[in-house]
Amino acid sequence: MLKKSLQAQALPLATPEFQLTVLNQRSNSGKEFPFFGEKLAQHELFPLKPTGIQIFQVNVGKMCNQICRHCHVDAGPDRKEIMTRETMLECLVILATTSIDTVDITGGAPEMNPDFRWFVEEISKLGKKIMVRCNLTILLANPKYYDLPEFFKAHNVHVVSSLPYFAASRTDAQRGEGVFEKSIKALQMLNAVGYGQENSGLQLDLVYNPAGAFLPGSQSSLEKEFKRRLKTGYHIEFNNLLAITNLPVSRFLDYLLESRNYEAYMEKLVNAFNPIAAAKVMCRNTISVGWDGFLYDCDFNQMLDLKVAAKHSQHIRDFDLEKLSTRHIVLNQHCYGCTAGAGSSCGGETV
Amino acid sequence: MENSYYNPADLPKFGSITDLQPEMGKKFFSYYAEVFKEGALTEREKSLIALAVAHAVQCPYCIDAYTTDSLEKGADENQMMEAIHVAAAIKGGATLVHGVQMMNKIKEVSM
Numbered sequence A: 001m002l003k004k005s006l007q008a009q010a011l012p013l014a015t016p017e018f019q020l021t022v023l024n025q026r027s028n029s030g031k032e033f034p035f036f037g038e039k040l041a042q043h044e045l046f047p048l049k050p051t052g053i054q055i056f057q058v059n060v061g062k063m064c065n066q067i068c069r070h071c072h073v074d075a076g077p078d079r080k081e082i083m084t085r086e087t088m089l090e091c092l093v094i095l096a097t098t099s100i101d102t103v104d105i106t107g108g109a110p111e112m113n114p115d116f117r118w119f120v121e122e123i124s125k126l127g128k129k130i131m132v133r134c135n136l137t138i139l140l141a142n143p144k145y146y147d148l149p150e151f152f153k154a155h156n157v158h159v160v161s162s163l164p165y166f167a168a169s170r171t172d173a174q175r176g177e178g179v180f181e182k183s184i185k186a187l188q189m190l191n192a193v194g195y196g197q198e199n200s201g202l203q204l205d206l207v208y209n210p211a212g213a214f215l216p217g218s219q220s221s222l223e224k225e226f227k228r229r230l231k232t233g234y235h236i237e238f239n240n241l242l243a244i245t246n247l248p249v250s251r252f253l254d255y256l257l258e259s260r261n262y263e264a265y266m267e268k269l270v271n272a273f274n275p276i277a278a279a280k281v282m283c284r285n286t287i288s289v290g291w292d293g294f295l296y297d298c299d300f301n302q303m304l305d306l307k308v309a310a311k312h313s314q315h316i317r318d319f320d321l322e323k324l325s326t327r328h329i330v331l332n333q334h335c336y337g338c339t340a341g342a343g344s345s346c347g348g349e350t351v
Numbered sequence B: 001m002e003n004s005y006y007n008p009a010d011l012p013k014f015g016s017i018t019d020l021q022p023e024m025g026k027k028f029f030s031y032y033a034e035v036f037k038e039g040a041l042t043e044r045e046k047s048l049i050a051l052a053v054a055h056a057v058q059c060p061y062c063i064d065a066y067t068t069d070s071l072e073k074g075a076d077e078n079q080m081m082e083a084i085h086v087a088a089a090i091k092g093g094a095t096l097v098h099g100v101q102m103m104n105k106i107k108e109v110s111m
């Protein structure tokens, strides 16, 4: 079990440069994977451009109460990067002046940002749809969070929560000792205020990502199994299951290397390349804002410090919808994670 | 010849068996794909059956492939181990039930 982030351990893999070097070098056995951009070019998708910006994803900080093994953010209690109210204000200005209709708030544990509630309230006043990526255990981490289900309900927040498995074994292996039990309690708290219940209008989706070096199976059949097991075992209801592939970034990359699964995993991703999924990658309709206001094509690029390739519009204070809508999306080898099989995005399968 | 009979790198080459007999090979793979589609049994149930059979026929390639496949399909380790016990029970039972044949023969040839 991890005790600290890679950054706090001062590991080379904590830096984006080192991760990109690993992703772009020949593997130990001399294998070289085709460049992702070339793969797209074969399907006339290169350079990859946005189809329009619909989702404004904001990463409000890397602080988290958990230290999951697979975390691409390298989040944890020891991370201090946090979005200030000033940067949030800059986001609100953009939201107020564009037609972007959905705000996806992520982290870390976004609720740990001291201005989180204020930010949600302000976005809510603008009439935008709000999604919050809630790790569930935060609801029980401190009495000050106990009323979050009510708060979410008051602002009709769409709650998206991670639960890698419907049993403790694999959930705890990925997310930490005791996480499953707490997650179940948190889901029951959300259910109690109406989340996931039929006709409540309060949406509760679960995110499944594999606890290991394998790909997610079919989203719909996993959803059926999750529904059956959570209902019979714990009387839990939820709306949709989003199956998300782990991308070889940060701690998941560290896990792959340490467990000697890296090469086989990359090979799996590359072999499962699906051009239909490639045309539907989430960066085509998303813009991702980092804790310090810089703009990225997605949360993964954010962690790899690959800023948007839109000159003079790389920071929220210079947000230029026109320039961003015509930008070329920055690609690298980790992108294979979004195009494998049925595709993967923050909203689950794409195909 | 390789210096080992089983090489993990051979598993992804399974498809190449069509090189020497394309028609039968292709028919086999299309049948195979059809079998594992969701039907009256779910994909997960089929994967668990495959995992159990893989152990019964002791095929390291299939054990490798269907361990991962079962995980991908959302089976948990308890289900996977139970599936192997089913294979073991049938294999053990199949051995032991022949004991009746042995006992019949004992009767036949003994005073």
Ligand code: SF4
Pocket: A064, A065, A066, A067, A068, A070, A071, A072, A073, A074, A075, A076, A107, A108, A109, A135, A175
């Ligand atoms: S995966 Fe989510 S809950 Fe886990 S450490 Fe990362 S940000 Fe926190």
Ligand code: SF4
Pocket: A281, A282, A283, A284, A297, A298, A299, A300, A301, A329, A330, A331, A332, A334, A335, A338
């Ligand atoms: S990793 Fe990001 S940039 Fe690459 S395909 Fe996925 S969403 Fe797009």
